[in-house]
Amino acid sequence: MAGSIDDSRLMLDTGARSEHHVAQRGNEDILKKNRALLSAVLALTFGTTIALIPAVGAGAATSLQGTKTCGVSPAPFVRIISTSTGRVNHALGTIVFDSWNNGSTYTYRATNTGYTGGVWKVYLTGTGGNISSGYAACNPV
């Protein structure tokens, strides 16, 4: 868990309904969409309360965002991660870093930002597509 200081708050920005739950894995705080999850869970980890978005039913997520703070060696930099179909974009604050066109197959993508914190965002452009997971982790590079 070294290097991970997290005060993530998930803000779901989508017109459709999505389900999420949060799990802790390694030094990553993961926000994942789980279509089978029907209730919210509160977890206390490292003195941080991680609030989960209650499940509201299956649907397409077109945008996910949250706040990530890193900045501690040996993993000081924010890494933005997504699995999605369609045209996906990774941004931190107002900076758009990367864009991919995943077509109709879910594809895992990652961006090493070189920044130590901020509001990360994973969002789709164009028509169609779905984000099945989007989150930020702290990375050495």
Next chain:
Amino acid sequence: MRTLRRILPTITAAALLICVVGCSNSLTKESDSNSSSTQLDPATRAYLTEVAATLAMQLSIDNPPEVATIRMISLSEWSSTQIACLNEAGFEVSDTEDGQGIRFPYTDDPALIKSLNLARYVCEVQYPTDPKYMAEPTQSQLEKLYTYRAGELISCLADLGYPSSEVPPSESVFIQSGGAWSPYEYLTFSEEDLKRVNRECPQTPESFYGD
């Protein structure tokens, strides 16, 4: 560099505006003068119109310019085509670390972002991705994708020095999720290997779309 970055948005925006106005004027004959876009059927035209309108809204482009389709592209061409188009428009974009996407210049300058968004719009409309790559996968395609990701892909990654201990989900779970599982999520690749790994062990096989 900072001075250049301050000037660049103004120059680029002006240049782009000239290009867009000039280009759109020469293209107001619309698609009829372009041999590749005259082949578009009504359903495809309608789809491309919808994509263009959606992109304009998402990229905050008010009154988007008229842009003619130059040619439809395949999914594998998307990043290289868009990068070339954006570079031609004067933007320093490159490929992503995995070699499959577009990396934009790091900027929070609103003017530069605005002009870059306009260029992104123009390039996407000029070179739209064939809608067949966006169609929801069939059951059969998902079954083949599962066989590939849970088998050949894992072996391929191990051969390149990235063995995965993650157990794939069952085929039924994979299909129910729409194919959302990939062994890539459970592996850490070195920066210098990323492009090679993605090229030699793609998450989706080239045969998926029947190309």
